[in-house]
Structures are given as structure tokens and as C-alpha cells.
Amino acid sequence: MEQTVYLQMEDGSCLPGKHFGAPLTEDVIAEVVFTTAMTGYTETLTDPSYYGQMVVQTFPLIGNYGVNPSDFESEGIHMSAYITREWCKKPSNFRNQMDLDTFLKQQGIPGIYDIDTRYLTKRIREHGVMNGRLTLNVPNSASARALCDWHIQDAVKNVTCKAPYEMPAGLPRFHVVLWDFGAKQNILRRLHALNCSLTVVPADTTCEEILSLSPDGIMLSNGPGNPKENLSIVKELAKLCKTQIPIFGICLGHQLLALANGADTEKLKYGHRGANQPVKDMLTGRNYITSQNHGYAVKNDTIPENASLSFININDGTCEGIRYNDFPGFSVQFHPEACGGPHDSEFLFGQFIELMERRTKQCR
Numbered sequence: 001m002e003q004t005v006y007l008q009m010e011d012g013s014c015l016p017g018k019h020f021g022a023p024l025t026e027d028v029i030a031e032v033v034f035t036t037a038m039t040g041y042t043e044t045l046t047d048p049s050y051y052g053q054m055v056v057q058t059f060p061l062i063g064n065y066g067v068n069p070s071d072f073e074s075e076g077i078h079m080s081a082y083i084t085r086e087w088c089k090k091p092s093n094f095r096n097q098m099d100l101d102t103f104l105k106q107q108g109i110p111g112i113y114d115i116d117t118r119y120l121t122k123r124i125r126e127h128g129v130m131n132g133r134l135t136l137n138v139p140n141s142a143s144a145r146a147l148c149d150w151h152i153q154d155a156v157k158n159v160t161c162k163a164p165y166e167m168p169a170g171l172p173r174f175h176v177v178l179w180d181f182g183a184k185q186n187i188l189r190r191l192h193a194l195n196c197s198l199t200v201v202p203a204d205t206t207c208e209e210i211l212s213l214s215p216d217g218i219m220l221s222n223g224p225g226n227p228k229e230n231l232s233i234v235k236e237l238a239k240l241c242k243t244q245i246p247i248f249g250i251c252l253g254h255q256l257l258a259l260a261n262g263a264d265t266e267k268l269k270y271g272h273r274g275a276n277q278p279v280k281d282m283l284t285g286r287n288y289i290t291s292q293n294h295g296y297a298v299k300n301d302t303i304p305e306n307a308s309l310s311f312i313n314i315n316d317g318t319c320e321g322i323r324y325n326d327f328p329g330f331s332v333q334f335h336p337e338a339c340g341g342p343h344d345s346e347f348l349f350g351q352f353i354e355l356m357e358r359r360t361k362q363c364r
């Protein structure tokens with residue numbers, strides 16, 4: 001017999017559903033967000049940027065092509081719970097290794113399905129991102145009020161690598177230090193495919209330690225949480241900006257680079273999460289469809305004088321990219337490495353390579 005579970009939101013609303021995945025041995029409290037991606041649920045599940053969150057899939061059927069570990073963006077699941085309208089119990093794909101329920105059980109992550117995800121998504125859009133509780137007990141109004149005080153803590157600390165490691169290339173063109181704030185593996189794969197050897201370092205690495213590795217370029221990864229909670233990283237990053245080493249930031253890396261140069265960030269009402277987010281290149285006027293996963297954004301009117309707005313979100317006009325003028329650095333809020341897609345903005349990795357080539361020639 002399928003177990004009834006309840007999703008209680010901090011505004012007092014409560015949605016019943018059915019349990020799947022790992023046993024719900026205790027209540028789970030997390031920030032409830034939604035993603036509009038129609039594919040790539042394995043990548044969503046294993047994206048470290050979802051740490052501390054319950055993820056709602058707006059696409060109604062999830063799990064139809066199963067789960068394949070070669071698609072993972074990290075070693076496992078970092079989100080707190082998974083919410084779907086329906087999950088496919090008999091996936092069909094030649095790459096399938098296991099079904100969704102089995103994967104969630106392996107990772108210790110509970111799920112809820114047969115829930116009105118359309119209603120839930122509309123409620124989040126109207127009221128903004130809210131905290132939620134997944135529970136086996138019928139909630140009451142007092143427990144809903146208590147949800148308002150909960151917030152994600154130590155997000156980057158909980159997803160960064162524990163020690164440096166290397167990803168050598170056969171005939172490396174450049175050596176890139178990837179500063180790991182919760183890096184998706186596809187960032188590493190893209191750089192490696194461009195013949196870059198990589199040294200991945202933890203979030204608490206200092207400027208001096210990074211410089212001791214003699215990098216040709218520095219990649220700032222994606223990651224979870226409020227960017228302003230990473231003041232020590234921002235301080236070290238401000239030092240690196242003075243070295244003239246090329247820097248490329250993605251998602252949280254984009255926000256941290258902006259903070260290091262005097263900009264400010266703000267929390268969005270319900271964020272941008274999905275594989276269909278349109279952005280505009282401010283230099284060429286060209287539009288791109290991008291994959292995104294973020295709840296914070298750099299405030300447009302705080303971008304410093306040493307920088308310019310390079311991309312904007314077509315839907316709401318928020319900052320999607322910054323290019324810096326006094327050092328060879330740029331960043332984007334979206335994911336040019338996105339898998340399963342779209343791949344419209346992969347060219348940005350080529351621009352990072354060009355910056356490293358230019359610096360190499362100048363240093364000869």
C-alpha cells in the first residue's frame with residue numbers, strides 16, 4: 001500500500017501526495033523550487049547547486065528513460081527531496097541502468113508524487129520561493145509558521161571537494177585551476193575536451209595557494225546558496241583579479257566575481273531554473289536559449305565602472321553576464337556547459353581559451 005505524505009508550505013498550504021524513493025524516517029525541511037526542464041532530470045538530481053532544496057519538476061512525467069551514472073553531474077544527489085507529478089516505473093532506454101525510485105533509495109533521498117505540481121508551481125510564482133516540510137503527519141498551522149525561520153546553511157562548504165585533485169590532459173594546451181564551489185562535472189568535461197589539464201581545488205583555497213599552481217586560467221564554478229555568505233572566497237577572489245590571470249565564472253562563480261569587484265546581489269522572487277531561459281547578447285543583439293539554475297542575481301545598477309553588462313535575461317531584464325575591462329575576466333549566470341542542453345552558448349569556453357592564448361603570447 002502506497003504511503004500518503006504531505007508537503008506543507010510556509011504560507012500554510014498543504015498538498016497530499018504519495019511516497020517513493022528513500023523512506024521518510026523524519027520530516028524534511030528545505031526550500032521548495034521548481035525547474036521547467038523537460039529533459040535532463042538525472043543532471044538535475046545530481047547538480048550540487050540544488051543543495052538544501054526540494055525540487056519540483058513541472059514536466060509531468062519523470063524517469064521515462066531511467067538513470068545512467070555516466071550522466072551524473074556529481075557523485076550523488078545533493079537536494080533534500082524530489083517532487084513529481086508522475087514517475088515512470090518501467091523506463092525504456094538502451095542506456096538505462098536503474099529506475100528513478102531505485103536511484104533515490106540508493107541516495108537516501110525521499111520523493112513525493114501524485115501531487116498537483118501545476119498548482120504548486122503557480123503558487124511559488126505568485127508568492128515567491130518558500131520553505132516546505134515533507135512529513136507523514138497531517139501538519140498544523142503552528143508548524144507552518146515555524147518554517148519561516150529556516151534557511152540553508154553552509155551550502156558551499158557541504159558540496160565542495162574535500163581536497164585538490166587533478167584531471168590531466170594528453171597534450172595540454174593550458175593548465176586551468178577550477179575553484180570548486182559545487183562544480184558540475186560537465187564544466188570539467190568541456191575544458192578537458194579543449195585539451196586543458198585541470199587542477200580542482202576546494203572552496204577554502206587561498207589566492208596564494210592557487211597562484212602556486214601556476215595556472216594559465218582560473219574557472220569559477222557553479223554552486224548553491226546565497227553568494228554573500230562566502231565573504232572569505234570573495235576576499236581571495238579580489239586578490240586574484242589583480243594578477244591578470246584570465247578568469248571565467250559560471251553561475252555562483254559569476255556572482256562571486258561580481259561581489260569581488262564591488263557589485264551587489266539580490267534574491268529573485270522564484271529564480272530561473274530550467275533549460276529554456278532566453279538571454280540576449282548586449283554586444284551583438286543575438287538571442288540564446290540557455291540552461292539555468294539560480295535563485296540570486298547580480299543587481300544591474302551595481303555593476304562597477306570597470307565592467308559592462310554582457311548578457312541580460314529577456315524575460316525579466318536581470319543580469320546574465322558581465323565582462324571586465326581592467327583584467328581578462330568574464331562571467332555568465334547561465335550554464336554554457338549544459339547537458340542535456342541547450343548548447344547554444346558553448347562558444348564561451350572558446351572565448352576563455354582565447355584569453356589564455358592572448359596572455360601566453362604577452363608573457364613570451
